[in-house]
Amino acid sequence: MQFPAGIPERALLIHRLMMNPPETVYTDSHRVYCDGATDIRAGAALGHPRVWMEIDEKGYVECGYCDRRFVLKGGPADQQAA
Numbered sequence: 001m002q003f004p005a006g007i008p009e010r011a012l013l014i015h016r017l018m019m020n021p022p023e024t025v026y027t028d029s030h031r032v033y034c035d036g037a038t039d040i041r042a043g044a045a046l047g048h049p050r051v052w053m054e055i056d057e058k059g060y061v062e063c064g065y066c067d068r069r070f071v072l073k074g075g076p077a078d079q080q081a082a
């Protein structure tokens, strides 16, 4: 069964954004993509069109659709770096 196009997905996306703060994803690659899907929650069918982004000299990039932040491991924005 599929959702009808439009409102239900949008309502669910808004719900998801309200219920969950933006994620931080650590990556080894300067070039990342985001489609809003997640491996963790059951929301993999939601999300947004896939977009590719380049991590710049700040060491991170944020998705303009869902605010997920991609942090380069070991880069300037990696708070976990030793």
Ligand SMILES: [Zn+2]
Residues within 6 Å of the ligand: 034, 035, 036, 048, 063, 064, 065, 066, 067, 068
């Ligand atoms: Zn995204």
